[in-house]
Amino acid sequence: MEFKNEQLLSTDIPSIQDIQYEKVEPAYNTARLTGSLIFSLILAIVLTVLYLFVIESNEGRSTFLKIAFPSYLVLTVFLFLSSIQNFRRMGYAVREKDLLFKKGWLWSSKIIIPYKRIQHSEVYQNPIERMFGLSRLKVYTAGGASSDLSIPGLTPSKAERLKNFITLKTNGDEEE
Amino acid sequence: MGMKKNDQFDLSIPRRQSFFAIVLIIYKYYKIIIRQAWPVLLFIVVGGGGRNRANWESYALYAVIIASAFSMTLAILNYFRHYYHLTEDELHVRKGIFQKQNVSIPIERVQTVNFEENIFHRLFKVTSLKIDTAGSTKKEFDLDAVSIPEAKAIRDYILSKKSEVESVSTDDVEESVNSVNNEKLVTHLDLIDLLKIGVSYNHLRSAGLIFGGIFWLYYEIDELLPDYIDDSMVVEQAFTYGLLAILYILLLFVIVAFLYSLVRAVFRYYDLRFLRQDDGFKIKSGLFTRQEFSALDSKIQKVGWKDNLLQKKLFKIHDLNLKQAGSIAINAKKSFEVPGVSMEKIEKILAYHFPNLNLDLFDLSGVHPKMWYRSIFYLSLLFATIFTVIYSFGNVVFLLPTGAMYILLGISIYKRFQKTKYGISQGVLQLRGGTFADDTTLIKLHKIQAVQLVQSPYQQRHDLASIIIFTASGKSSIPYLPVEEATKVSDRLIYQVEKSNLPWM
Numbered sequence: 044m045e046f047k048n049e050q051l052l053s054t055d056i057p058s059i060q061d062i063q064y065e066k067v068e069p070a071y072n073t074a075r076l077t078g079s080l081i082f083s084l085i086l087a088i089v090l091t092v093l094y095l096f097v098i099e100s101n102e103g104r105s106t107f108l109k110i111a112f113p114s115y116l117v118l119t120v121f122l123f124l125s126s127i128q129n130f131r132r133m134g135y136a137v138r139e140k141d142l143l144f145k146k147g148w149l150w151s152s153k154i155i156i157p158y159k160r161i162q163h164s165e166v167y168q169n170p171i172e173r174m175f176g177l178s179r180l181k182v183y184t185a186g187g188a189s190s191d192l193s194i195p196g197l198t199p200s201k202a203e204r205l206k207n208f209i210t211l212k213t214n215g216d217e218e219e
Numbered sequence: 220m221g222m223k224k225n226d227q228f229d230l231s232i233p234r235r236q237s238f239f240a241i242v243l244i245i246y247k248y249y250k251i252i253i254r255q256a257w258p259v260l261l262f263i264v265v266g267g268g269g270r271n272r273a274n275w276e277s278y279a280l281y282a283v284i285i286a287s288a289f290s291m292t293l294a295i296l297n298y299f300r301h302y303y304h305l306t307e308d309e310l311h312v313r314k315g316i317f318q319k320q321n322v323s324i325p326i327e328r329v330q331t332v333n334f335e336e337n338i339f340h341r342l343f344k345v346t347s348l349k350i351d352t353a354g355s356t357k358k359e360f361d362l363d364a365v366s367i368p369e370a371k372a373i374r375d376y377i378l379s380k381k382s383e384v385e386s387v388s389t390d391d392v393e394e395s396v397n398s399v400n401n402e403k404l405v406t407h408l409d410l411i412d413l414l415k416i417g418v419s420y421n422h423l424r425s426a427g428l429i430f431g432g433i434f435w436l437y438y439e440i441d442e443l444l445p446d447y448i449d450d451s452m453v454v455e456q457a458f459t460y461g462l463l464a465i466l467y468i469l470l471l472f473v474i475v476a477f478l479y480s481l482v483r484a485v486f487r488y489y490d491l492r493f494l495r496q497d498d499g500f501k502i503k504s505g506l507f508t509r510q511e512f513s514a515l516d517s518k519i520q521k522v523g524w525k526d527n528l529l530q531k532k533l534f535k536i537h538d539l540n541l542k543q544a545g546s547i548a549i550n551a552k553k554s555f556e557v558p559g560v561s562m563e564k565i566e567k568i569l570a571y572h573f574p575n576l577n578l579d580l581f582d583l584s585g586v587h588p589k590m591w592y593r594s595i596f597y598l599s600l601l602f603a604t605i606f607t608v609i610y611s612f613g614n615v616v617f618l619l620p621t622g623a624m625y626i627l628l629g630i631s632i633y634k635r636f637q638k639t640k641y642g643i644s645q646g647v648l649q650l651r652g653g654t655f656a657d658d659t660t661l662i663k664l665h666k667i668q669a670v671q672l673v674q675s676p677y678q679q680r681h682d683l684a685s686i687i688i689f690t691a692s693g694k695s696s697i698p699y700l701p702v703e704e705a706t707k708v709s710d711r712l713i714y715q716v717e718k719s720n721l722p723w724m
Contacts, residue, residue: 056714060706140717151679154671155709157717185544185723186668186689 057138059155064134064145071196072130074175079126081171083119090115125149135194142182142209144192156192158212160184166202167193178202182209228372233302233313239343240364241298246339247363248290303360305376310350310360324360326381328352330518332374336509346370350377382498401497405571406564408491408504408557415536416488416559417481419529484558493557493564495571500541502555512555516572517724518543520666520692524565525658536561539568544691544724554692573647573661581642581649587683590699591636598628631655641697643711646719648688650695665719666690670709674702688712691723 090111098104128148136143142161145153164182172179172195179195180202197205293316301314310324334346345364352360365373408416491504499515521542530536542554560568569576602625609617631654638658640651646665652658671687678684684705686697700708 056707056710058706058710059713060710141713147674149676149679150673152671152673154669155713156669157713160668160716160723184668184689185691187691187693189687189694190669190671190689192669 059143059153062136062138062143064136064143067130067133067135067194067196068177068198070175071172071177072127074171074177074196075126075130076123077174078171079119079122083115083122086115086118130196133196137205137208140212142192144194154190154192156182156184156190158209160186161209161213164206164209166199166206168199180205228369230305230373230376233304233311235298235302236362237343237345237364237366237369238298239339239345240362241294242343243339243345243347243363244294244297245291248294249287252286252290303362305373308380310377312360322360324350324352326377329377329381331513331515332377333513334370334374334509334511336505338507340364341507341509348373402501403495405493405495405500405567406560407493408488408559412536412559413484413488414481415534416484417477419527419533419536419559420476420480420484488558491557493568500568500571502557514541514543514555517722519572520544520690520723521660521662521695522569522572523658523660524560525653526656528655530559531656534559534561537565539565542690542692569661573663576645576647576661578649581644583640583642583649583651586636586639586641586697586699587701588636589677589681589683590639591632593677594632594636595629598625598632639698641708643708643715646715648712650697660695662688662690662695663721664712664715665721666723667712667716668723670712672705672709686712 094104094107094111098107125148129146132148132151133146134144140159141155141157143153143155145151162183162185164180166178167181168178176199177195178197178199178201179193180197182192182194184190194202194205296316297314300316301312303310303312305311305326308326310326310329312320312322312324314320314322330351333349333351335349336346340346343364344367346367348360348362348365348370350360362370486506486508487510488504489506491502494501494503498517499513499519502510502512502514504510519541521540523540523542524537525540526537530538536559539557539560540554541557569578602621605621606618609615609621635652635654638651638653642649643664646663648662648664648667650660650662652660667688667690669689671689672684673687674684678699682702683699684702685699686705686709688695688697697705697708
């Protein structure tokens with residue numbers, strides 16, 4: 044292997060610091076909130092069934108109420124809050140040579156995947172996303188499940204276009 | 220070139236394995252049966268007890284006889300039904316007793332060809348052949364027993380075909396074909412090295428565990444003693460005897476653990492030879508079961524070495540680790556560890572995989588001290604709880620060992636912070652870690668798959684971030700950097716990946 048070590052000034056290297064992230068579709072926020080709503084409704088039903096039919100003694104019921112009700116409230120508020128906050132912080136960027144995706148409110152992350160390391164990509168919809176006419180783009184690398192990327196909240200046509208673009212980029216680099 | 224290259228074997232004609240394969244297949248089936256049915260076998264040996272004992276035993280005996288007969292028949296049928304041959308660019312297998320299978324594997328998909336020999340193989344002078352293919356978990360072309368010259372002919376043929384496919388220019392072909400057999404001994408382990416491995420194996424951890432267990436047991440027993448026994452005398456006696464017993468047991472344990480790890484080292488690593496071929500390493504080792512492990516340069520994603528306190532202080536030896544991309548890309552992480560190698564030997568090995576790499580040129584930087592402040596905070600929180608619990612409910616005697624534990628863990632957290640370092644130079648990322656001993660990892664930058672910046676709530680408040688570096692053999696991280704530095708480092712890593720035209724595999 045040939046040994047090269049040209050000097051670089053750090054300003055020459057493109058930085059991820061000054062990137063404009065694109066937002067995902069606002070409908071995705073509604074989809075996420077709907078998901079949270081469905082979850083909290085199911086939880087409410089489960090808790091009600093527990094309260095009415097499973098717990099027998101009155102004492103047990105009042106203790107259950109004291110613990111379960113506040114926890115439920117806190118959990119639901121947290122769920123909706125995190126859903127909104129997560130949406131606000133979510134964004135992707137398509138650069139010439141890589142794909143970026145950032146997300147997360149309390150625990151945040153920002154991942155950069157060069158096109159030439161992408162194994163394959165696919166467009167996917169879960170049931171709630173289908174209801175809202177949204178798609179997500181999944182991108183796979185050889186770096187294991189946690190390095191795989193999933194950009195939600197795209198219109199199906201945009202997801203498809205993005206996928207084709209990535210495929211083009213991935214194959215293009217191989218031919219070089 | 221092609222078939223005629225192997226004068227002894229015409230590999231293009233469908234053939235069976237060595238006749239000894241029958242024995243090895245039977246042996247293989249037996250191992251499976253014993254693994255599956257050991258409760259039944261144990262039942263027979265120990266005896267079921269009760270009135271129906273005789274009945275049970277005879278049933279079980281029948282079962283064993285039937286299973287044996289069955290496996291023997293299967294083995295023989297399998298042997299006679301199993302044909303294989305090689306063509307210009309494919310491996311062909313025809314096998315199956317009830318369902319016939321015809322499998323062809325393109326040679327270009329073959330990742331590695333490994334030989335493995337157990338004691339039967341060595342007795343019959345044959346070897347098993349294991350072929351690892353990309354994108355498949357199934358062992359489609361594994362042979363249980365072929366004669367050693369034939370196995371070598373098969374391997375050389377596959378490798379020559381593979382290098383033909385991989386090297387684009389035709390000039391290289393002749394050279395790579397010839398160099399298939401060109402093995403160079405890089406380094407090896409002798410008996411003294413094995414002795415060192417046995418001695419420096421991490422006994423301390425196991426000894427500590429056992430010691431802790433005995434300590435706990437002693438107090439449990441003490442509390443169970445009936446009240447009418449005169450506490451002071453019994454406790455005093457028990458304590459003296461107990462202490463002696465603990466010392467003896469500890470001594471015994473250390474001796475047993477030492478012998479065990481020595482025997483284990485000899486079995487596994489006897490006559491370990493670290494060989495270099497033109498495009499990768501080959502490692503052969505083992506006393507009875509001779510294992511051969513291949514690591515192609517293209518498949519190696521990470522190289523690392525680490526030591527424990529004993530290895531570091533006593534012998535200055537390390538465990539060298541070669542991590543390869545899994546054959547199924549993601550799940551199967553393949554790695555090989557060579558224990559007991561000196562830095563001198565490691566440098567010899569590195570010289571092949573990282574030509575011209577100068578480890579002295581790395582300018583290593585540390586991470587932010589908030590890394591250990593934070594861990595100490597959580598540790599103190601945990602131990603404050605434990606202390607409170609012990610003080611209010613438990614035996615005060617526990618306070619001392621718990622305090623010692625707290626201090627030890629605290630020191631190890633600080634040590635870990637001190638040792639965590641990273642540096643980028645000459646197209647390689649170097650990561651340092653370890654607690655009391657050292658741990659070094661080298662990653663060629665073009666083997667990186669993706670880079671991630673993560674922040675916990677605490678890190679967000681203090682403008683810190685951790686970098687996670689993904690490779691095809693797992694992830695590594697640089698924790699707790701100031702956001703600005705973390706961004707710069709990831710920019711640089713990604714830039715290097717994108718600039719390089721070298722493939723990651």
